[in-house]
Amino acid sequence: MVTSPSIRLRRGRVPSGQYRLTSPNGSLTGYGEGDFIRLRDEQGSVWSGTACRQPDDSIRYMFRDQGGRHASGVSDGNGIMLRDETGRCWRGIVD
Numbered sequence: 614m615v616t617s618p619s620i621r622l623r624r625g626r627v628p629s630g631q632y633r634l635t636s637p638n639g640s641l642t643g644y645g646e647g648d649f650i651r652l653r654d655e656q657g658s659v660w661s662g663t664a665c666r667q668p669d670d671s672i673r674y675m676f677r678d679q680g681g682r683h684a685s686g687v688s689d690g691n692g693i694m695l696r697d698e699t700g701r702c703w704r705g706i707v708d
Contacts, residue, residue, distance in 0.1 A: 627664040627672055634693060634705030641695070641703050652676065660684065 627648045634641040634652070641660065643652035652660040662676030662684075672688040674695060684703075686695035695703045 627666055628707050631708040632693070632705065633708065634695060634703035636701060636703045638701065641705070645707065650674070650676070654678075658682075 627645070629646045630644070632641065632643050632645055632650060632652055639655035641652040641654050643650065643660075645651070645664065648664045650662045650664060652662070654660065658678045658680065660676040660678045662674055665673050665675075667673055670690070672693075674684075674686045674688065674693065676684045676695070682697060684695045684697040686693060686703075688694075688707075693703075693705050693707065
């Protein structure tokens with residue numbers, strides 16, 4: 614069976630939409646279009662990031678804010694978990 618290129622593209626895409634992540638100390642909210650995402654935290658810092666689909670169909674996220682801090686995480690399709698360099702964690706979803 615031959616798969617058309619458009620079907621492969623749709624399966625490999627990263628979900629777009631509204632991101633809502635929370636931690637005990639605050640939240641990250643924002644919007645993602647394809648593999649580019651921009652979030653804002655409770656202090657007003659903007660986190661710019663990318664998403665990359667992995668061979669096991671999970672999605673790997675990498676973010677950096679204007680102060681040089683970074684956070685990374687993964688999504689298995691049920692939710693997202695991010696962790697920054699200090700160990701702070703956010704959990705959430707894409708609507």
